Amino acid sequence: MTDKKHKQIFVKGAIGSSFIADSIQKHSTKTTIGAHSIFLGQVRSDSRDDRKVVAIDYTTYEEMALEKMHEIREGIFAKYPLTCMHIYHSLGTVAAGEICLFVFTSAVHRKEAIDACEEVVELIKKELPIWGKEVFEDDTHQWKINNV
Amino acid sequence: MTDKKHKQIFVKGAIGSSFIADSIQKHSTKTTIGAHSIFLGQVRSDSRDDRKVVAIDYTTYEEMALEKMHEIREGIFAKYPLTCMHIYHSLGTVAAGEICLFVFTSAVHRKEAIDACEEVVELIKKELPIWGKEVFEDDTHQWKINNV
Amino acid sequence: MQLKVQAFGLLAEIVGNNIIVDKQTDTDSLKKQLAVQFPSLVDIKYAIAVDKKIIAGNTLINEASIIALLPPFSGG
């Protein structure tokens, strides 16, 4: 346990494509980077018993999530020679077709960037206290279950 | 061998972040997609014998590259249940810090998108007849060698 | 003395975001007390976090412990 402020990963609502573009653009000054790996989670319009998902409403236990993300980040940087890593996850309502998760790793060579990105995505899904509530057309809802 | 026109993958110069953003944005109408995996190759400012790379100048054997890319694409779609896949590679001069390769796979679930993206990147590097000429500050150059 | 317990996701929907339970000395007795106080929790799968860490086994708690009930995660 620590009292220090951990890096924020949560953003309100969907992650826009221009936000992603800006994040990519910022790396053009880091000319030791040779490879970026990006994962984007997009809200699916699944059907459950004839009801269609129109959005997912995300909530979190923020203090625990940021502490856990800090641990994950330290573990990943210890394991892979990354130049940088950026993580963003939505809170609140994200409509079907919109982006709710943005994982962005950069390294000198592709292997590290790709492997680190995949590992971080798995850890986020498995270890971060975040809950998605699937909202249907008729305003009913169902709590999302991640496939692991 | 076929006479049919294969899908173009080459773009003149660097791949801009707004081009990438547009490409992501276009997928918001495809609401069966749950995961996007993106790989970006960025030109590194490596040093070789005290000379710094300022750009890479890419050339290709286009007819062969597009035919080969078509084969790779068919193989990947046969192997992974992807919703879509987009590939772009620069030709001509791309400055250090700019993006020269953009591989974008989308699927219902993350595993397929991530695995397909990684495999396509490897195949592009190994099998597409593309050559990068590293241009140094002093206008000398050296032909790039891919690490495999 | 009483314990403050936070609940999240599906659990918050059932018992509210913040609940008060009679003071317990460890997490095993807390679980039993929760089942008495909120019978609807009995069939629901959840983990307990003490001080922002998911507990691995029965864990001592006191009034200063930060306790949270966590249904299975579904981020991303």
Next chain:
Amino acid sequence: MQLKVQAFGLLAEIVGNNIIVDKQTDTDSLKKQLAVQFPSLVDIKYAIAVDKKIIAGNTLINEASIIALLPPFSGG
């Protein structure tokens, strides 16, 4: 009769993008002829593509064959 051969990358820099060599009946004899005509090629590693496919072994060629000399790829 003569053969038109395309060259790429480092090879194009040395011999030009398009070269003309005396007609050969297969790729092994083409390689020998290239070494005679362009001694600077001898130390350079390259593959031969016939009709846009890299050849696996000695391959018959004729005037209609699309022949290309390919140094190691370095895309991406």
